[in-house]
Amino acid sequence: MMETLEGISWGVTDRIGRIVMNRPDRANSISLAASRALCQAIDAVLSANPHVVLLSAEGRIFCAGGDIDEFASAGDALDVLVDDILDHLHPALHRLTTAPMPVVTQVGGSVGGAGIGLALCGDFVLATESMKLRTGYVSIGLSPDVGASYFLARRVGELRAQQWLMLGEPVGAAQCLAAGAVDALFPDAELAGATEDLVQRLARSASGSLGSIKRLCTDALGRSLKAHLELEHELLRTCARSADAREGVRAFVEKRPPCFGVS
Known part of the structure; x- marks a missing residue:
């Protein structure tokens, strides 16, 4: 509506x-x-x-x-x-x-x-x-x-x-x-x-993945390599804890499309 x-x-x-x-x-x-x-x-x-x-x-x-x-x-x-x-x-x-x-x-x-x-x-x-x-x-x-x-x-x-x-x-x-x-x-x-x-x-994509990519690429050239790598580590760790990451890995192994956003 x-x-x-x-x-x-x-x-x-x-x-x-x-x-x-x-x-x-x-x-x-x-x-x-x-x-x-x-x-x-x-x-x-x-x-x-x-x-x-x-x-x-x-x-x-x-x-x-x-x-x-x-x-x-x-x-x-x-x-x-x-x-x-x-x-x-x-x-x-x-x-x-x-x-x-x-x-x-x-x-x-x-x-x-x-x-x-x-x-x-x-x-x-x-x-x-x-x-x-x-x-x-x-x-x-x-x-x-x-x-x-x-x-x-x-x-x-x-x-x-x-x-x-x-x-x-x-x-x-x-x-x-x-x-x-x-x-x-x-x-x-x-x-x-x-x-x-x-x-x-x-x-249909994983929202955490999209958000992390947007954050990483925004002002990427304004950060030092050290700061950028630390941010990559932080965001990947957060994504790795998510249900979407578990679903994505399972779907890849099972050779099927992932179904993100479903707990």
Whole structure:
């Protein structure tokens, strides 16, 4: 059962947390009300501790960024509106991306502005062959938000991200794939099915194993080898105590698929 508030829907079933932006008539732009609903959706989904989280959007545009009409209405108080949105949305995005389970984003269309951060925050980013990335910040005299600069730089490199953001020119799907901004491209009609196959596969995996891998690979180059090996030892010992590890070893010996998450 999905809950819906201000064009954001969410729910958790069969170990899969789903968050859907559903304001296609507004290009899934992020208004103040939608940002608060998105924060509520993130908290509700994470509290259910799913094995995987899927972030997707309805319509031909994944997310155009901030709600420019709302920005215009704010007038001289635009900075106040920005604070009202980001004071809640940035911490929620941090909770989502640092959660132990994998995050998958399904980018079924163009993406711009703050939507870049939402699109590229995933551990897996699947997109359509028709997608375009439009940064847009320089055209309205603003700087990046919602992790757009961070996630873009992490995926395509700092200098290329800087150039894309400074020029504000549309970047096509093939170029996004070649640069590493997205992980795979599919025909529009095949994206949903390919994404569902991936999240179902992740949902069947051992959650402790997935969480350990994510923790180890996050900032791996920022740790010394000694610290990293100690963390590997700690996490492997924890996994080795789990029912999933016992099941995985038995299944391997018995030459059958493992059934994780069943005590």
